[in-house]
Amino acid sequence: MNHSKISYYAELFIYPIIVAGLLLYDVESSGFALHPRWLFAALCGAMLWTLAEYLVHRFVYHEVPVLKELHGMHHARPCDLVGAPIWVSVVVFLSFFAVVARFADLEIAGGSTSGLIVGYISYLLVHDAVHRWQLSEHSWLRSCRLRHLRHHRDPIPGNFGVVTGFWDHVFGTVLASGRARPRDA
Known part of the structure; x- marks a missing residue:
């Protein structure tokens, strides 16, 4: 789905406010002291994001028919403002928060959801950078661009991670430049 600039970049403005709110809720509820449990949960949420990014990109965007078509639009026109509507990520993050709160507590739910959202914001920024920004030749973002462009250009599916190739x-599923993956050779 093609977006206007406002709708495409809205998450970059809305989600940092939500993360700040979750952080302030934890700090205020603990007498203005940040809990290590919240920080640890946030770190776990951010790491979980990298796996979620990989799995969604590989199995949802490249396999689920409707989303595969939407993602195909991105592959066909990578510089266009193509993406899922914001309500999709809102539903995912609210559901994640609710499940974690149900099985843990609000502190862990707030921290892990914040980490997941920070990971998602990182993905949005890196993905935008690899397609639209002027990058210096030796920057980390340029290495992300080269890895991601192989994903777009190689006929063998791979390089599904955008923020990290881990x-x-x-x-x-690593696509080395100019070579097929060893298991596909």
């Missing part, structure tokens, strides 16, 4: 290494 899970591509774990699951054997």
